[in-house]
Amino acid sequence: MSAKAKGLLLVISGPSGVGKGTICRELLSRDSRLAFSVSATSRPKRGSEKDGVDYYFLTKEQFLQAIENDEFLEYAENFGNYYGTLKAPLETLRQKGSDIILDIDIQGAHQVRQATDEAVFIFILPSSLEILKQRLIGRGTDSDESIKLRYALAEQEIAHAKEYDYQVINDNLEDAVKEITAIIEKQRRKLF
Numbered sequence: 143m144s145a146k147a148k149g150l151l152l153v154i155s156g157p158s159g160v161g162k163g164t165i166c167r168e169l170l171s172r173d174s175r176l177a178f179s180v181s182a183t184s185r186p187k188r189g190s191e192k193d194g195v196d197y198y199f200l201t202k203e204q205f206l207q208a209i210e211n212d213e214f215l216e217y218a219e220n221f222g223n224y225y226g227t228l229k230a231p232l233e234t235l236r237q238k239g240s241d242i243i244l245d246i247d248i249q250g251a252h253q254v255r256q257a258t259d260e261a262v263f264i265f266i267l268p269s270s271l272e273i274l275k276q277r278l279i280g281r282g283t284d285s286d287e288s289i290k291l292r293y294a295l296a297e298q299e300i301a302h303a304k305e306y307d308y309q310v311i312n313d314n315l316e317d318a319v320k321e322i323t324a325i326i327e328k329q330r331r332k333l334f
């Protein structure tokens with residue numbers, strides 16, 4: 143990662159289905175200084191996802207080749223698929239001076255923590271596991287097997303929430319977005 147950091151690096155993690163994507167979309171639509179770090183993944187596209195917007199969709203072979211070429215800042219395997227942050231597009235956003243949001247899992251967050259002390263880490267929590275299950279089912283994009291895998295991992299992931307700088311409960315979406323907006327404003331003031 144380049145030494146010259148002009149903007150914030152905001153790492154957002156939380157169990158699958160907690161609302162990370164929804165929150166990120168809201169934040170991005172309200173604040174033009176924010177940019178989303180588009181991850182690469184070997185998982186299949188779901189719903190209306192678009193290549194280059196939601197993810198860079200790679201085959202498993204392409205992903206493994208990119209690992210081999212040292213193209214990732216971090217990567218992890220989740221639910222049988224690979225996910226990772228490509229260094230090149232992240233660097234382009236950093237050079238533009240954007241405040242960048244990374245929606246990555248706890249393993250990826252751990253790797254970013256090792257790579258830089260500049261990032262701010264936010265963990266999104268559900269108000270209950272039952273609500274989380276309802277959201278995973280209600281999203282209507284995953285197979286029963288995928289939902290089971292995602293839900294089974296949730297408790298383990300939530301145990302890592304305390305390693306993050308901030309914990310935000312996504313009960314009411316608007317409240318969660320406002321809370322994160324306040325965190326971003328606070329961190330921006332620290333940069334000056």
Ligand code: ADP
Pocket residue numbers: 156157158159160161162163164165277278280281282312313314315316
């Ligand atoms: P993640 O990116 O963490 O896997 P999503 O953003 O895809 O989660 O959200 C999972 C589902 O929960 C979606 O159907 C979304 O519309 C819904 N959702 C997100 N936040 C809330 C909220 N605060 N209240 C109710 N439903 C929500």
Ligand code: 5GP
Pocket residue numbers: 154155156157158159162181182185216217218220225226227245246247248249250251
């Ligand atoms: P989904 O399949 O629901 O889009 O994402 C599954 C999980 O992968 C989520 O926890 C999400 O945060 C994580 N994820 C998405 N992109 C990345 C990435 O680039 N790196 C890592 N480590 N995890 C990611």
